[in-house]
Amino acid sequence: MSTLKxxxxxxxxxxxxxxxxVFTLVLTVVLILSVAYLTLxxxxxxxxxxxxxxxxxxxxxxxxxxxxxPFADVIKLLIKEIVIPARANKILFRLAPLxxxxxxxxxxxxxxxxxxxxxxxxxxxxxxxxxxxxxxxYGVILAGWSSNSKYAFLGAMRSAAQMVAYEIxxxxxxxxxxxxxxxxxxxxxxxxxxxxxxxxxxSWLLPLLVVYFISGVAETNRAPFDVAEGESEIVAGFHVExxxxxxxxxxxxxxxxxxLIAGLTAVFFFGGWLSPLDGYPAWLGGASVLALPGxxxxxxxxxxxxxxxxxxxxxxxxxxxxxxxxxxxxxxIPITLVWIAVECLLSxxxxxxxxxx
Amino acid sequence: xxxxILFYVFGxxxxxxxxxxxxxxxxxxxxxxxxxxxxxxxxxxxxIEAEFLAIVLVLVYVGAVMVLFLFVVMMLDINLEELRSxxxxxxxxxxxxxxxxxxxVAGVVVxxxxxxxxxxxxxxxxxxxxxxxxxxALLYSKYAYPFEIAAMLLLVAIVAAIAxxxxxxxxxxxxxxxxxxxxxxxxxxxxxxxDAERRE
Numbered sequence: 001m002s003t004l005k006x007x008x009x010x011x012x013x014x015x016x017x018x019x020x021x022v023f024t025l026v027l028t029v030v031l032i033l034s035v036a037y038l039t040l041x042x043x044x045x046x047x048x049x050x051x052x053x054x055x056x057x058x059x060x061x062x063x064x065x066x067x068x069x070p071f072a073d074v075i076k077l078l079i080k081e082i083v084i085p086a087r088a089n090k091i092l093f094r095l096a097p098l099x100x101x102x103x104x105x106x107x108x109x110x111x112x113x114x115x116x117x118x119x120x121x122x123x124x125x126x127x128x129x130x131x132x133x134x135x136x137x138y139g140v141i142l143a144g145w146s147s148n149s150k151y152a153f154l155g156a157m158r159s160a161a162q163m164v165a166y167e168i169x170x171x172x173x174x175x176x177x178x179x180x181x182x183x184x185x186x187x188x189x190x191x192x193x194x195x196x197x198x199x200x201x202x203s204w205l206l207p208l209l210v211v212y213f214i215s216g217v218a219e220t221n222r223a224p225f226d227v228a229e230g231e232s233e234i235v236a237g238f239h240v241e242x243x244x245x246x247x248x249x250x251x252x253x254x255x256x257x258x259x260l261i262a263g264l265t266a267v268f269f270f271g272g273w274l275s276p277l278d279g280y281p282a283w284l285g286g287a288s289v290l291a292l293p294g295x296x297x298x299x300x301x302x303x304x305x306x307x308x309x310x311x312x313x314x315x316x317x318x319x320x321x322x323x324x325x326x327x328x329x330x331x332x333i334p335i336t337l338v339w340i341a342v343e344c345l346l347s348x349x350x351x352x353x354x355x356x357x
Numbered sequence: 358x359x360x361x362i363l364f365y366v367f368g369x370x371x372x373x374x375x376x377x378x379x380x381x382x383x384x385x386x387x388x389x390x391x392x393x394x395x396x397x398x399x400x401x402x403x404x405i406e407a408e409f410l411a412i413v414l415v416l417v418y419v420g421a422v423m424v425l426f427l428f429v430v431m432m433l434d435i436n437l438e439e440l441r442s443x444x445x446x447x448x449x450x451x452x453x454x455x456x457x458x459x460x461x462v463a464g465v466v467v468x469x470x471x472x473x474x475x476x477x478x479x480x481x482x483x484x485x486x487x488x489x490x491x492x493x494a495l496l497y498s499k500y501a502y503p504f505e506i507a508a509m510l511l512l513v514a515i516v517a518a519i520a521x522x523x524x525x526x527x528x529x530x531x532x533x534x535x536x537x538x539x540x541x542x543x544x545x546x547x548x549x550x551x552d553a554e555r556r557e
Contacts, residue, residue: 123489127413128412130420131415131416131420134420135415135420138392138424138427141427141428142389145385145431157428160424161428164424164425323538326534
C-alpha cells in the first residue's frame with residue numbers, strides 16, 4: 001500500500017507534459033485495441049442476429065474461442081503486399097490512409113475521459129472536434145483521386161459529398177448542445193449535465209440527439225449510409241486499389257471514427273463520465289457506489305452506443321444515394337434549425353436546463 | 358524559446374507552401390499546398406493566442422472551402438499546354454499586379470519598422486481568459502450590426518448561387534422521394550384471400 005502511495009506521489013511530481021504524454025500513449029493503445037476488438041464484436045453481434053456463431057476458430061492463448069481473430073487478421077494484412085497502381089500518384093496514395101486515420105485519434109485529446117480531466121483541456125474543444133472531424137474527408141478524396149481509377153474516384157466523390165453534407169447537420173446539432181452548456185469546453189458541457197440520467201442533455205435535446213447520431217453514422221460511412229462501398233455499382237468505393245495494411249488503415253480509421261462518434265455522443269448528450277444515479281435520493285441508490293462519477297460510466301455509454309452502430313448495420317437496408325442527400329439537407333438540417341429556435345424560447349422563459357439563468 | 362522556434366518552423370513551412378501553390382504544375386498539388394498554408398497559419402495564430410480564429414480557420418477553410426475546391430480541381434480536365442499558351446501574352450499584367458502587392462506589403466511592414474523587438478507578440482494572457490467568450494461578447498454587442506449584415510449578405514449570396522444554378526428541364530423524369538418514402542405496402546399490394554381450387 002505504501003509503495004502505491006509513493007508511486008502516486010512520484011507521479012504527481014512529474015511535469016505535466018510527461019503526464020499528458022503517458023496519458024496519450026495509454027489512450028492510443030487502448031483505442032487501437034478497442035478498434036481491434038470492435039471488429040470482432042461486430043462480426044459476433046451480426047452473427048448472432050443472423051443466427052450464426054461468428055468467428056470462433058482462433059483462440060487467444062488457447063482459451064476463449066474467437067478472441068484471437070483480430071490479431072490473426074492484423075498479421076494476415078501485415079504480410080500481404082501493398083500494391084501501388086502503376087500510374088497512381090505515389091506520394092498521395094501513401095499519404096491518404098494516414099490523413100483519414102490521424103484526425104480520428106487526435107480528436108480524443110479534448111474528450112474528457114475522467115472526471116474533470118482531458119489530455120488537452122482547451123476552451124474551444126467543441127470547435128476543435130468539429131474541425132478535426134472535417135479533416136477526415138481529405139483522406140477519402142485523395143485516396144480516390146491518387147488511385148488513378150474511375151471506380152475509386154467515383155466512390156471518393158460519393159462519400160466525400162455525403163460527409164460534407166452531414167457535417168452541417170452535425171454542427172447545427174452541436175449548436176443546441178452549446179446553448180445548453182454555455183461553453184465550448186467539453187469538460188464544462190459534461191459538468192453542466194449533472195443531476196442524474198433525466199437531466200442529461202438527451203431529455204431536452206432529443207431531436208438533436210437523433211440528428212447527431214444519424215449524421216454520425218453517415219459521417220463514418222457506416223450502414224445504412226455506406227454507399228462508399230456499394231459493391232454492386234462501384235466495386236468497393238474509394239479504396240478499391242488499396243491492399244494489405246494500407247487497406248486496413250482505412251478500416252482502422254472507420255472503426256476509430258465510430259468509437260469517437262460514440263464517445264462524443266456520450267459526452268454531448270449522455271453526461272460523459274457522470275453516473276445516471278447522481279443526485280438521486282438514497283433509496284434509489286443515490287448514495288451508493290453506483291452514483292459516483294468515473295471513466296467506467298463513459299466506457300459503458302460508449303459500449304452501448306457502439307452496439308447501436310452494429311445493430312443498424314445488421315437491420316437496415318442501404319439507403320439510395322439521392323435519399324441520403326435528401327435526408328441530410330431537407331430533413332435533418334431543418335429539424336436542427338427548428339429545435340434551435342425552440343431552445344431560444346425555452347431559454348428566454350427559463351425552462352428546463354435554463355432554470356438557473 | 359519554444360514559441361520562437363515554433364514560429365520559425367511554421368513560418369518557413371508557410372512561405373514554402375505558399376510558393377508551392379503558385380509554382381506547382383499540378384493544380385491538385387496547388388490546392389493541397391493551399392491547405393497546408395491554412396493549417397500552418399492556424400498554427401501561427403495559436404502562437405499569438407488567437408485560438409478561436411485558428412480553429413475556425415481550419416474548420417471553415419480547410420474543412421469546407423478547400424474540400425469543394427479540390428472537388429472541382431480534380432474533376433477538371435486541364436490541358437496544361439493550353440493554359441501556358443497565354444503565359445507570355447499576359448505576363449505584363451501579372452508583373453504589375455505582383456509589383457503593386459509587394460509595394461503595399463512593404464509599405465505596411467516598413468512603416469512599422471522591421472525586427473522582432475518592434476513586432477512583439479501580445480502579452481501572455483491568464484489561463485482563465487477565454488478567447489471565444491471575448492470574441493462572442495464583442496460580436497454580439499459592439500459589432501452586432503456589421504455582424505448581422507455580413508450574415509445577411511452571405512445568406513443572399515447562397516440564395517443567389519442556388520437560384521442561378523437551379524433550372525427545371527421539361528420532360529425530365531424525376532423521382533419524387535417524399536412520395537416514395539410515404540408509400541405503404543397496404544396501398545401497393547392487394548391481398549386477395551381465396552380458397553384453394555380443386556383441379557378437375
